[in-house]
Amino acid sequence: MNGTSAYRLRGEIEGPRPLRARDGLVVVTGWCLVEGDAVSPPVRLATTAGNLALYRRIKRPDVPGQPALTECGFVIEGRLPPGVYVACFQAQLPDGRWEPFNTLSLVVDARPFAAGIESPSTTGKVSRRVHVEGWAIAPAQPTRELTLRYGHQEIPCDLDRPRADMPAAYPEAPHAGRSGFKSRVILSAGRGPLRLKAKLADGSVALARTSLEIDVPTDEHHDARIDFGATRIPLAATRNAALPAPTVKTDRPLNVLFILPGSFASNSALHVAALANELSRAGHDCAVAVAHDPETLGHHVAPLFRGLLHREAASGVTFANGRGPQVVHAWTTRENVRVLAEKLRADHGAQVVVHLEDNEQEILALSLGRPAGELEKMSAAELDRLVPPDLSHPRHGRDFLARADAVTVITDKLRELVPAGRPCHTVWPAADARYFFARTRPDDFRQTLDPGPDASVLFYHGNVHAANAAEVRELYAAVLQLNRNGLPVTLIRTGLDQVDFLGALAEEVAPHVLSLGQILHHHHLPPLMALADIFVQPGASDAFNDYRFPSKLPEFFTLGRPVVLPRTNLGSQLRHGIDAYVLERADNAGIAAAVTELRRDRALHARLSQGALAFAEKHFSWPRSAEALAKFYAALPA
Secondary structure, three states: OOEOOOOEEEEEEEOOOOEEEHHHEEEEEEEEEEOOOOOOOOEEEEEOOEEEEEEEEEOOOOOOOOOOOOOOEEEEEEEOOOEEEEEEEEEEOOOOOEEEEEEEEEEEOOOOOEEEEEEOOOEEEEOOOOOOEEEEEOOOOOEEEEEEEEOOEEEEEEEEEOOOOHHHHOOOOOOHHHOEEEEOOOOOOEEEEEEEEEEEOOOOEEEEEEEEEEEEOOOOOOOOOOOOOOOOOOOOOOOOOOOOOOOOOOOOOOEEEEEOOOOOOOHHHHHHHHHHHHHHHOOOEEEEEEOOOHHHHHHOOOOOOEEEEHHHHHOOOOOOOOOOOOEEEEEOOOHHHHHHHHHHHHHHOOEEEEEEOOOHHHHHHHHHOOOHHHHHHOOHHHHHHHOOOOOOOHHHHHHHHHHOOEEEEOOHHHHHHOOOOOOEEEOOOOOOOOOOOOOOOOHHHHHHHOOOOOOEEEEEEOOEOOOOHHHHHHHHHHHHHHHHOOOOEEEEEEOOEOOOOOOOHHHHHHHHEEEOOOOOOHHHHHHHHOOOOEEEOOEEOOOOHHHOOOOHHHHHHHOOOOEEEEOOHHHHHOOEOOOEEEEOEEOHHHHHHHHHHHHHOHHHHHHHHHHHHHHHHHHOOHHHHHHHHHHHHHHOOO
């Protein structure tokens, strides 16, 4: 307490010490009076960051020595920037002067990330498939990414939308005026409380709850029979085994930049991410450039590489040692990859390695609905107008391959497309050993599918597009045929349908197919795959299948179930009846016959389960694939 020769102040600040303002809001209570004066003086809180004025008065009959019952109690409330302050509490004397009556320490915490939903509503249940709009702000720094989360769904949002009302509410945040957001797509099927997840400018993650409950029963990507509100039955947990140390730790680290034609959500990205992680663990510095949707990097668990967009890479890529890329690994000859790789070669003098994983010209023909021979006869100008950036140009792609310093292929059949004399290396894909391993069947969960005690479950994950539509239809037709024959079979399917591949078959086969839609995080698949009795890869030897290596095959084998597949790509190197069940054609008739035999011959089922595991152990390993790739890089002529 302090005073002057003419007046004497008495006052106290009440509450825990030191004073703490959580969430940036300062609220202080206390009392103050001038001895002998029946009028309570104005009070304020003075700091180096600014002053906070009296918020309201409180009657305090408990304060002794008052000349009359006065409202000497007070509340001071307001916001201050985060920090630690000397808080000087002052009262205004009758002669107008401000005098301190108490001094304390004050800690002001930063205001947390907060959000509000304004459309479709602020509270209650939302069952319509609509866009969600509102505001989201972390006062201390901008928000770089924002997603809506409910149930199993995670929906990205577009940011930087104007909000004229927010600067007044968050005067300390210069970015408050652009804190609006809108979901990028309408709500998908799912059920649960709505939360917002933000990735902030410093890389940290923040969450905010809302008062909305999402209850969207179904959409075009989810089977209408799925009950998102049903009692949850957990699947087996991941073993979380620690990854072994790299066999070889390099003493000559390389700067390696991979270029993908799409996002981090593609099958190609699974391969590139696994190789980049293993190369990084061996001491190399890796980055991966994608064409769009950089937020899909979050689909990968603890990536050890840097992710960036094509446009960022085009403006210059610098690695930790201050140098640019030494190796640019172009993942296929697709146009957007080719253009960026050629620029980086010119800018940095990097060696360009081109990876082949498909017969690109067959994919182009199937995607455009034109025979490859017809495309070859077109002029360069016609092709330039026709070929989109994410497909391979027949002429530019061939020239790009001819100028490459080296080539990698996913299967040896693709060596036919490699220019003579060009260094070439085969990189087989594998499966992430942290999640893909021999798993027992989760029967408690499987009972919820109600397939019956004598039913068999098949599992197929992957998108359906123009190139594989016909063969996936054969798988569905086989499921229908088996059920017609009195052999109950359920197909569990994940992935998106980019084309209508079922037609008239759709309605009749629907009761035997459980479609789970797109599973965004690949490591969530193995517990679901463990529900299966048999894995089937449909198809036959043709211009598409002979030149590919389906990404799901290593994952099928490592789960320890019989694998049914055609005698093409990997199937041409397997022993029928030992490693897998190999068909000349994995079509309707062939698949139905294979599943029927495996159902009836339990010894064969057990033998092929063990055979799959043995083959996977010997041939599928990301560490071994990455080690061999690093040796290939190192052997390239300078």
